[in-house]
Amino acid sequence: MSVRIKVCGFTRVEDAVAAARLGIDAIGLVFYDKSPRHVGIAQAQAIIAALPPFVTVVALFVNATREEIEAVLAQCAIDVLQFHGEESPAFCRSFHRPYLKAVRVQPGTDLQTLAAQYHDARGLLTDAFVEGAHGGTGKTFDWTLIPAQLPLPLILSGGLDEHNVADAVRRVRPAAVDVSSGVEAGKGIKSPQRVADFVAAVRAAQN
């Protein structure tokens, strides 16, 4: 199966539409107000309404309350939840929606145990560990820390861009890749050219 591509952190309708036309599989919307890529409800609704069919919409949260998440779900057509904080497995599954659990990887991170704990997640998203940050850092991590076999689909993230993603796909063989900073012209501003180059690099790595 071809490697799926998720681009995270859209803030503008035109960027999301352009990226969808370039063949990405999923867009991420950041509902975390400390992120420079944070979107409000109205902004998210406008982006989602403009998407062509069959583009998965992923909503990102960092230690949000149940009420905050339910408010987003009630007002926006979200397909998948993505949890970037210390949310427990029970909390993640309590929304009865497909979800991804993000893990910030550093030496000693036990991905096998995490995969077992979040066994009903649609995938484990591995991101770089950066002190004080929850994601969207543009930093890579040591891919050899990822076990060759995991019981959950692996979504590789953290500092990917058009220059390193082909190598990442060949080495790690993830089910999907996820990128934010690496396809930007500025924080929250996606560059269609960089998205096109990123998609081309992923596809070339599979041929």
Ligand SMILES: O=C(O)c1ccccc1NCC(=O)[C@H](O)[C@H](O)COP(=O)(O)O
């Ligand atoms: O993008 C953000 O600003 C962000 C902030 C807080 C938590 C998560 C965030 N993004 C989540 C993502 O899925 C990013 O794509 C992922 O962290 C990789 O980011 P990058 O290294 O910039 O490609």
